[in-house]
Amino acid sequence: MKRSAWRYLWKSEDIRKKLLVTLGLLALYRVATHIPVPGIDTAVLAALSQRTDAAGNLIALLNLLSGGTVARFSVLAMGVYPYITAQIILQLLIPIIPALERRMKENPREGQKWMEKWTMIATVPMALLSAVGQINIFNSLSSGQAVITNFGFTGANLLPTVTVLLVMIAGTMFAIWLGQLISEYGIPNQGLSLIIFAGIVSQIPSNLAGILSDAQRGWWMLLIILAILVLTILAIVFVQQGRRNVPVLFPGRRMGARMSMPVRSSLPLMVNMAGMIPLIFAQSIMTFPAIVASYFTGAETEWVRNFALGVYRTFGAQSPWYSLLYFVMVVAFTFFYTDVLFAQQNYGENLKRQGAQIPGVVRGGPTQKYLTKVQRRITLPGALFLGLVAVMPYLLSYVMPVGAQAGLFLLSSAGLLIVVGVVRDTFTIIETELKLHGYDEGLIKG
Structure with a gap:
């Protein structure tokens, strides 16, 4: 009788240690989230969080993504989002700057170290910009009352002001450090993802409670x-698992005096290769005009002040135009980021070096061109689906009662993708660890 390997999860000392380290570091992260920034006016912040207008919905969304x-x-x-934004920007610069592309191709291991180094360096200015913008947005939403006193x-x-900014940047670097510790001593390669996951799930x-507080309509x-x-x-699971298997013919191998037959295989192309990255990048770009406009909402010149307020309302999740722009940008970034990733894979040259060929397609450049065309075609439904998931909370907010909007999705669109992806990847990693330690369900007999 076969038994699931998961029942032996706690028997392996190495796996048990990794799980305990992961849980301990996540608990430390959650404790640190309760340490406030110095100079915060708790009364103004509480009043701002209780608003039920568009500004309140924006705060609720930011709060959900940040884990409270x-x-x-x-x-x-700010969590680890400045680090992720810096990482995305550097990835997008690689195909644009020839020197970076050559560095990554000539020595991938050294190129990866270079990427990690400069991602950490670029995180600091990204965190600084995010901190200043976040404080300005809160101050502009609080009707003239400063959320952070003595900020200027x-x-x-x-x-x-310098103290507040240094503390917020240090908080981001601390969260990144915890994530790296989890990846090294806990569940491998899942540190930052689990940090974000823990923050999102903690808000459920x-x-x-907020939804059930409405006695008449809560249930x-x-x-x-829950049905939605x-x-x-x-x-999401269906689309994330979607593949297009392109047939590939590998040449036979000579074994002494004999020649083996050619092997028919397939190259799986993902419907959604970009994952949640387009959502994060689109959100970063969409909030940037609001951050810049927040500096001029108190300008003395009337037309400058009105223009800044208009830009702020348009890009501050307070108008229907925001949903439309968000959808378009998510779809566009999905295509763009997928093209960047796919070009870096260079399947045409890799298959040519192995002597493999797609039936009816010439090796090398034509193969890469053919695969790029196929990838773009299957990316279209994935990009449209990702855009729809991104704007669904905003669309539903127009038809759901006001009391439900604060906890509209329990998890946001980006949060859903993160949670589903992290759970799936974590389960896969744990299953792999169990097999490496000899707890393969196919080998365990009862």
């Missing part, structure tokens, strides 16, 4: 939201 750190304006309010770059405010109980709203969640998760 924005509502408390924690030192970890002039006079007596300079030292407190409070969102459930049926919860049932509707289940259907969306099933659709």
